Amino acid sequence: MEIGISTFLETTPDPVTGQTISHAERLREAVEEIVLADQVGLDVYGIGEHHRKDYAGSAPAVILAAAAATTKRIRLTSAVSVLSSDDPVRVYQAFATLDGLSNGRAEIMAGRGSFTESFPLFGYSLEDYDELFEENLELLLAIRASEKVTWRGGHRPAINNLPVYPRAVQDPLPVWVASGGNPESAVRAGTLGLPIAFAIIGGMPERFAPLVNLYKEAAARAGHNPDKLQIATHSHGFVGETNEQASALFYPSTQAQMNVIGRERGWGGTYNRAAFDDARSLRGALYVGDAEYVAEKIILLRKNLGVTRFFLHVNVGYMPHREVLRAIELLGTKVAPIVHAELARTEGK
Numbered sequence: 001m002e003i004g005i006s007t008f009l010e011t012t013p014d015p016v017t018g019q020t021i022s023h024a025e026r027l028r029e030a031v032e033e034i035v036l037a038d039q040v041g042l043d044v045y046g047i048g049e050h051h052r053k054d055y056a057g058s059a060p061a062v063i064l065a066a067a068a069a070t071t072k073r074i075r076l077t078s079a080v081s082v083l084s085s086d087d088p089v090r091v092y093q094a095f096a097t098l099d100g101l102s103n104g105r106a107e108i109m110a111g112r113g114s115f116t117e118s119f120p121l122f123g124y125s126l127e128d129y130d131e132l133f134e135e136n137l138e139l140l141l142a143i144r145a146s147e148k149v150t151w152r153g154g155h156r157p158a159i160n161n162l163p164v165y166p167r168a169v170q171d172p173l174p175v176w177v178a179s180g181g182n183p184e185s186a187v188r189a190g191t192l193g194l195p196i197a198f199a200i201i202g203g204m205p206e207r208f209a210p211l212v213n214l215y216k217e218a219a220a221r222a223g224h225n226p227d228k229l230q231i232a233t234h235s236h237g238f239v240g241e242t243n244e245q246a247s248a249l250f251y252p253s254t255q256a257q258m259n260v261i262g263r264e265r266g267w268g269g270t271y272n273r274a275a276f277d278d279a280r281s282l283r284g285a286l287y288v289g290d291a292e293y294v295a296e297k298i299i300l301l302r303k304n305l306g307v308t309r310f311f312l313h314v315n316v317g318y319m320p321h322r323e324v325l326r327a328i329e330l331l332g333t334k335v336a337p338i339v340h341a342e343l344a345r346t347e348g349k
Contacts, residue, residue, distance in 0.1 A: 001302060001343055003336045004044030005037055005328060006079040006234050006311035009056035009063075012260070012318045015252040021318060023056040027063060029321050030056075034067035036325055038074040040332025046079025046109060046234075046311060051117045054260075061094035061106075068102035076102055079197070079234065079311065080111030080178040084132040085118040087156070088140040089164055096168040104169040109197055110137055111178035112185075128155060134188075137177075141192070144172045176232070179211075186211045190218030195230035197311070204283045205233065206304040232309035233301060236316050237287025239294050239330040246288050249323055250316075251276050254286075257317030287312055291334030298339050 009030055013020045021029075034045045045067075047060035057063065064076040076098060081091055091108065099106035112133045113119075119126050135153040142151050143164050152158040178197045179185035189196040196215055198208055216226035236254065240246025251273065258271035279286035287294050298310050314327050343349050 001339060002043035002309040003331065003339065004042050004311055006046040006313045008048040008050055010054060010315055010318050011056050012054045012257055014318050015256045026056040030063055031067045033324065033328055034074065035070050037328050037332065038071035040329050041336060042074060042332045044075040044077060044309065046077040048079045049082050050115055051121050061098050065098050065101050068098060075105045075107055077107035078109050080109045082113035082118050083110040083136045083140065084112050084129060085122045085124045088136045088143060092140060092143045092164060095173060096166050099168040099170055099173060100166060107174040107176065109176040109178045114180055140175060144175065181208065181211060183211060183214055186215040187218040190215040191222045193219060193222065193224035197232035197234055199234045200285050201236055202285050205285055205301050206283065208305055212305050230308045231306060232311060233307050234311040234313055235285050235287050236313045237294065238314055239291055239327045239335055241290065243289040243293055246290060247280065250288050253315060253317030253319050291330050291338065295335045295338035299342050
């Protein structure tokens with residue numbers, strides 16, 4: 001069971017002070033977070049690609065590479081790369097470069113993108129949203145499988161027996177499929193035999209069990225051993241000294257950012273303390289509390305979904321850097337040991 005951090009590198013106003021951090025400062029903070037996560041024994045750190053003012057992570061591979069030379073063990077991944085609006089050749093090259101710099105610790109998490117700003121920015125039509133992802137994923141997998149590539153699709157110029165360099169240290173370079181809960185995504189990942197990551201940011205995580213089953217069934221039909229495939233989840237959360245302190249620190253920024261996104265997507269209503277408290281209950285999707293409580297929720301997630309990796313998305317909206325660093329430290333030094341000890345006791349793992 002791997003445990004790590006995911007982030008979108010938020011640069012929203014601090015809900016307490018009203019101050020907004022610069023993109024440059026948030027990028028430097030991210031490198032500090034990765035170094036600390038490595039030091040406290042966390043397994044993975046992921047950065048999501050976005051192209052808007054309130055997030056600084058438009059180039060995850062570059063940021064991760066900045067931390068590669070000063071870390072030793074932690075795996076470095078996008079979370080996600082918006083593959084639909086990018087060139088798979090460049091995506092592979094960027095992460096193969098990261099893989100070389102980190103000596104084999106890079107991963108790609110490929111997604112269609114729940115935010116769509118990258119499509120007009122790079123000249124793609126949202127009408128081709130699904131088709132672009134399918135074609136680009138096919139090409140990315142072809143590139144990682146062979147030094148020389150021959151490929152033809154409908155949205156990108158063909159490649160005729162051309163090499164792609166540099167090659168990754170890992171063979172193959174890990175490619176995950178990320179899904180917000182789309183059954184077709186689960187089936188696609190299973191059919192391809194790729195690991196899958198589910199973003200669970202609302203409702204009860206146990207409701208994703210049918211999607212996990214779809215994923216495993218599709219893998220088995222395609223001749224893959226579902227027991228050997230990895231399943232990750234990504235959820236918002238924060239680890240504090242006590243449940244009360246964690247909630248008090250995490251709620252203001254979460255409320256502010258969820259209301260912004262809610263207005264953009266027409267969710268209706270407002271995100272309030274009652275919704276927050278319901279989501280951080282034992283069966284909810286918010287992993288907010290002290291080390292023992294967060295560990296209990298991760299163990300329940302393992303029991304219900306059989307996950308092999310858990311990403312804690314530490315800040316939703318901007319939080320003071322010192323608080324984020326403390327949450328990362330507690331996740332690595334307190335939460336992870338509790339989870340691992342319990343799994344060793346109950347599963348012999």
